[in-house]
Amino acid sequence: MRGDRLNALLLILPATAFLLLWFVVPLCRLLALAFTGEAGGFESLWTLLSSNVYQRVLGNTMIVAVIVTLLTLVLAWPVAYVLTRLKGIGFMLMLYGVLFPFWISVLVRTFSWMLLLERNGPINRFLMGLGVTDQPLALLFNETGVLIGMTHVLLPYAVLPLFSAMNRIDRRLLQASDGLGAAPLDTFRRVYLPLSLPGLFGGGTFVFLLCLGFFITPALLGGANAMTLSMLISSFVTDRLAWSLAAAGSIILLAIVLVLMGLAMRLLPLDKGMFAK
Amino acid sequence: MSGIGLPLRFDGATKRYDEMVALQPTDLSVEAGEFLTLLGPSGSGKTTLLNLIAGYAEPSGGSLWIGSRDVTRLAARHRNIGMVFQSYALFPHMTVAENVGYGLAVRRLPGAEIARRVEAALQLVELAGYGARPIQNLSGGQQQRVALARALVIEPDVLLMDEPLGALDRQLRRNVQLELRRLHEEHRRTTLYVTHDQEEALILSDRVAVMRNGRIEQIGKVADLYANPANSFVASFIGESNLLDAKLVSQEAGRALLEVPALRQQVAAPSPSPLASGQAVRLLIRPEHLFLDDAGPVQATVTEVVYLGELTALRLQLPAGEQLWLRQLTGRTVARGATIRVNWQDEHLRVVPEAR
Known part of the structure; x- marks a missing residue:
């Protein structure tokens, strides 16, 4: 037993040392910067929290994260379900269809959306061709563009946990429900949906957290009209060289994430494997 | 009811x-x-x-x-x-x-x-x-x-x-x-x-x-x-059984005369279902229907003795090479390697068609 633990320690040592040295230490230094304001340790935090701009950006970030999370879950659920029902070549094609975007840089995908969503881009021309609208819709450099782009980029992160949860649902449970006289809708509502909830919550938490810190896509598709927290932090550093404010912003974001995670853990016993046998 | x-x-x-x-x-x-x-x-x-x-x-x-x-x-x-x-x-x-x-x-x-x-x-x-x-x-x-x-x-x-x-x-x-x-x-x-x-x-x-x-x-x-198993598969699946290769010689009124090479003799056995001529058949002897008898018609060597509580199972090797299981009430001890003679009552035998 002792030998095993020693081996395990040795095996994780390089990665741990690397992370400590190049990630944890700089992170601590950055966070320490938040408390180095000229007028006392908490100046930067107060400045931020009392600023209208900051509050608006924080609210906007939250709203975008919630909407994107809901959109991805709604879109991912049927995809994951169909994945569980496919076999052989159909399954492979669809799975790689879901995974394929991972192989293309987020930057490239976001630029593609810029081309698609342009004033005179294919989407607007298509909608106008159909007669849905007379004037080009403003799809870019606002919330709409951010929502579309982020939903697209984050969709696989919702599909995969959902697929894995659904795939673990024993087909015989559905047969049992059927045999006990349940209509298909009852089987779905009483058996299938509750058993897929761990995947729904897992995927949802994942997407939500990624949303909060997402930078490239909102920066390119939303621009200054749809500021998110990560964009604000970046502008503190690059435009104003206000390291202390950037650090304070990071701390607040981190605190929000930790509180939300704590609540999620409390409400949903995901770590206990919820419905494990 | x-x-x-x-x-x-x-x-x-x-x-x-x-x-x-x-x-x-x-x-x-x-x-x-x-x-x-x-x-x-x-x-x-x-x-x-x-x-x-x-x-x-x-x-x-x-x-x-x-x-x-x-x-x-x-x-x-x-x-x-x-x-x-x-x-x-x-x-x-x-x-x-x-x-x-x-x-x-x-x-x-x-x-x-x-x-x-x-x-x-x-x-x-x-x-x-x-x-x-x-x-x-x-x-x-x-x-x-x-x-x-x-x-x-x-x-x-x-x-x-x-x-x-x-x-x-x-x-x-x-x-x-x-x-x-x-x-x-x-x-x-x-x-x-x-x-x-x-x-x-x-x-x-x-x-x-x-x-x-x-x-x-x-x-x-x-x-x-x-x-009365319908064929050799049922016979082997329900209960213990000895199934011996046999050749049908003749049959009449629920009985069949069989040539059984393993026993080096012809045996007349009940045959519940009528058999087609040329039908592949086997002779079924349940282990509990074999008994030790010094005047028995077949000689065998005891190769294994398995104590099962109230019963003892003996594995027998026939001179022709086949194995037979015999079960008897525990009591009379038989040593491994002993040469014994076994007997049966024809009524207890069954002719079963070979399962396809």
């Missing part, structure tokens, strides 16, 4: 998956209140037959009747059948009571009636007071009883059980078998029970259907199957 539940009938029902035949065209009648066991090795079509009745698979041909209703194309949820799965298939996110009451809840019965019937069902399987527990906290035996209660509470016309005791240890199995028999004797609900354990079949059933390769090889009371 008919019981609760309805009779069941297969009219040439068959099931094919692509070119694989899971169930040959089958005729089968089960009376109301009867307990029929489907016995056979894995892949013999037992579970397919059960799935056809439950409605989890649709026959490729033929028809299926429950009572006076043709259910061949009827969806599972309209059949009113109780099924106990091998894995129990209990809903992991529900309590014991929610599991048992599921079939009633989806029938939109009032809550008070559901609670009453669930409690009665739990009492029946001796789990009264367990209703509020989560499924995960139960032992395998308790889960098995919850699965049974869930199947019984909807008062099914037919109860199906697919190797329900497979996951239990031996001692517990025996208890549950006796329990199932008591339940059946009290309530007499039409039951089909799948197992590959012949002892279980003996304990539980009114009748047994022995299955192989998607076909019912023989169906009847266990004692009949044991005494």
Whole structure:
């Protein structure tokens, strides 16, 4: 037993040392910067929290994260379900269809959306061709563009946990429900949906957290009209060289994430494997 | 004596998956209140037959009747059948009571009636007071009883059980078998029970259907199957058996004269079913029908002595090379390596056709 633990320690040592040295230490230094304001340790935090701009950006970030999370879950659920029902070549094609975007840089995908969503881009021309609208819709450099782009980029992160949860649902449970006289809708509502909830919550938490810190896509598709927290932090550093404010912003974001995670853990016993046998 | 539940009938029902035949065209009648066991090795079509009745698979041909209703194309949820799965298939996110009451809840019965019937069902399987527990906290035996209660509470016309005791240890199995028999004797609900354990079949059933390769090889009371197996497969699957190669010499009025090389003689043995000339046959001698006799016609060497409590089994090597098992009451000790002579009564022998 002792030998095993020693081996395990040795095996994780390089990665741990690397992370400590190049990630944890700089992170601590950055966070320490938040408390180095000229007028006392908490100046930067107060400045931020009392600023209208900051509050608006924080609210906007939250709203975008919630909407994107809901959109991805709604879109991912049927995809994951169909994945569980496919076999052989159909399954492979669809799975790689879901995974394929991972192989293309987020930057490239976001630029593609810029081309698609342009004033005179294919989407607007298509909608106008159909007669849905007379004037080009403003799809870019606002919330709409951010929502579309982020939903697209984050969709696989919702599909995969959902697929894995659904795939673990024993087909015989559905047969049992059927045999006990349940209509298909009852089987779905009483058996299938509750058993897929761990995947729904897992995927949802994942997407939500990624949303909060997402930078490239909102920066390119939303621009200054749809500021998110990560964009604000970046502008503190690059435009104003206000390291202390950037650090304070990071701390607040981190605190929000930790509180939300704590609540999620409390409400949903995901770590206990919820419905494990 | 008919019981609760309805009779069941297969009219040439068959099931094919692509070119694989899971169930040959089958005729089968089960009376109301009867307990029929489907016995056979894995892949013999037992579970397919059960799935056809439950409605989890649709026959490729033929028809299926429950009572006076043709259910061949009827969806599972309209059949009113109780099924106990091998894995129990209990809903992991529900309590014991929610599991048992599921079939009633989806029938939109009032809550008070559901609670009453669930409690009665739990009492029946001796789990009264367990209703509020989560499924995960139960032992395998308790889960098995919850699965049974869930199947019984909807008062099914037919109860199906697919190797329900497979996951239990031996001692517990025996208890549950006796329990199932008591339940059946009290309530007499039409039951089909799948197992590959012949002892279980003996304990539980009114009748047994022995299955192989998607076909019912023989169906009847266990004692009949044991005494007069339809072929060498049934003979070897029910009980212990010695099956010797034999050549049919002649037959008349339920008896056949056989040339048996292993015994180096001709034997006249009862032959319950008439045999076609040229039919490949085997001679069946049950181990308990062989006995030691110094004046016996066959000499053999004892190669193994197995003490089984009240019985002792001897493995014998015949001069021609074949092995025979003999079982006798423990008492007279026989040493390994001893040369002995064995005898039998012709009445106890059976001629059985070679199973195709």
